[in-house]
Amino acid sequence: MNKIITLLCLLSINCAFALPSASSLQQSSRWEKVVIPNAKCGRGHDYTVFIRRHSPEKLLVEFMGGGACWNKRTCVTLPTTWVYPMIELSQFSILTSETNETNPFKDHSNVYFPFCTGDVFTGDRISNYDGTKIYHYGYRNIVLALKHLKEKNIIEFDQVKDLIVWGASAGGIGALTHAKRVASYAPEQAKKTLIADSPGLHFGPTFWEKFDTAAQKDFKMAFNSVQLDVDFSDGFVARKMGPVLDHYKDWNIGFLYSVRDWTMSWFFGEISKKEHEALLLGPEGLPAIARKHANVHVWLNQSDEHRFLLKEKTSQMSSDSGQTAIDFASEVYTY
Numbered sequence: 001m002n003k004i005i006t007l008l009c010l011l012s013i014n015c016a017f018a019l020p021s022a023s024s025l026q027q028s029s030r031w032e033k034v035v036i037p038n039a040k041c042g043r044g045h046d047y048t049v050f051i052r053r054h055s056p057e058k059l060l061v062e063f064m065g066g067g068a069c070w071n072k073r074t075c076v077t078l079p080t081t082w083v084y085p086m087i088e089l090s091q092f093s094i095l096t097s098e099t100n101e102t103n104p105f106k107d108h109s110n111v112y113f114p115f116c117t118g119d120v121f122t123g124d125r126i127s128n129y130d131g132t133k134i135y136h137y138g139y140r141n142i143v144l145a146l147k148h149l150k151e152k153n154i155i156e157f158d159q160v161k162d163l164i165v166w167g168a169s170a171g172g173i174g175a176l177t178h179a180k181r182v183a184s185y186a187p188e189q190a191k192k193t194l195i196a197d198s199p200g201l202h203f204g205p206t207f208w209e210k211f212d213t214a215a216q217k218d219f220k221m222a223f224n225s226v227q228l229d230v231d232f233s234d235g236f237v238a239r240k241m242g243p244v245l246d247h248y249k250d251w252n253i254g255f256l257y258s259v260r261d262w263t264m265s266w267f268f269g270e271i272s273k274k275e276h277e278a279l280l281l282g283p284e285g286l287p288a289i290a291r292k293h294a295n296v297h298v299w300l301n302q303s304d305e306h307r308f309l310l311k312e313k314t315s316q317m318s319s320d321s322g323q324t325a326i327d328f329a330s331e332v333y334t335y
Helices: 002-011 022-028 072-077 138-151 170-183 213-224 242-247 262-267 273-281 286-290 325-334
Strands: 032-040 046-052 055-063 108-113 125-129 132-136 162-168 191-197 252-258 296-301
Touching: 032 138, 046 138, 055 170, 072 125, 072 132, 108 138, 125 213, 138 170, 138 213, 162 170, 170 191, 191 325, 242 286, 252 286, 252 325, 262 273, 273 286, 286 296, 296 325
Parallel strands: 055 108, 055 162, 162 191, 191 252, 252 296
Antiparallel strands: 032 046, 046 108, 125 132
16 A cells, blocks of 8 residues: 555645654544445445544644546556545645644544545546546535434534634645535534635636536536626636625635645646746735735745645745745634
8 A cells, every 4th residue: 555655746736645654643632433334435335434532612624635647547557546545644734734833723623534535625426537437526525424423422513612624735626615514513602713724726728628517517506606707708807706705795705825836736736936926926816815804814925836734844934024824824713
C-alpha cells in the first residue's frame, strides 16, 4: 500500500496524503474510524470517515483535497487523484494538528472526510470507463455520512456551538458545497466559519469539456444546492459566486489564493499562470466579488503555490500585507 501511495503522490500534483511517519501514526491512533453504510470509494471499497474528540461544543470538519479524475486514464491508468480508502490518516492539516503551536483550533473536535471518489465531493453516479467501474459517490457519501453520524449519535451535533468547515483544493470545493448541509445538523445559533484554501474557480473556457454529460449533471446538482448556477461553456466559475456568498451570509468566510496557482491554472484549469492571475485579480474575480460581502475575506499570495494550510511551511507564507496563512485563518474565525 505504501508503494501505491508513493506512486500516486508522484503522479498527482494535488496529492494531499503522505507516507506515515512514526509520529503521525502515533497521532492517528487517536482518531476513530467509522465505516459509512452504502458509501463507497472510487473502486468500490467502503467509505470511512475519521473522528477525533475534544470539546463537544466545538467542531471542525475537514474535507480532504487531492485532484480529480474524469476518464480511465486520469482515474486508473495515470491517476490524478486517490480512489481507494484511507487506512490511516498519515498526514494532518495545520488546522487539525494537536502539536503545532500556531493552530488556533486545538480544542475543536474533528470530523475528517477523506476524498477518494475523484469528483470533488459532487458525484452521485457510477461511471464505466472502458470496463473499469468508478464510484463517483463524493456527494452521496457526505449525505450518507452526516446522516449516519447523527442517527448513531456518533457526533452530538445538538451540542455544537462553534462550527468550522474547511478544505483545501478539491476539499475547498467540498467545503463550499456541503457546509450548509453540515450546519443543518447543528443548532441554528451556532457560530459558523467556512475556509476554502485554493479552491480554483478561475479556469479557462474549455475547462468543463473534459467532463462527460453525467459528470456535468452531478456538478449542476451539487452546485445548484448552494446557489451556484454553473455555466459549462465558461470555466470562469468565480463570476457566478455572488449568490453563493449570499447563501452563506451568516458565516465567517475566508478564501486563500496564490495569484499564479499552477495546479489550478496550467494543470487543471487549462490556462497559463498569467491568465489565472488576470482572472483572479480582475473585476469578476473572487476578490472583487468578496468586497461586496462584509463577512467574506480573501488572502492573496504572490506565488504559484497551491494550498497553504496543509503544511507548516506553507502556512507561514505571507500575503502582500505580511499576514501569514495561518494567522488569516485565525482572523477569519474571530470576526
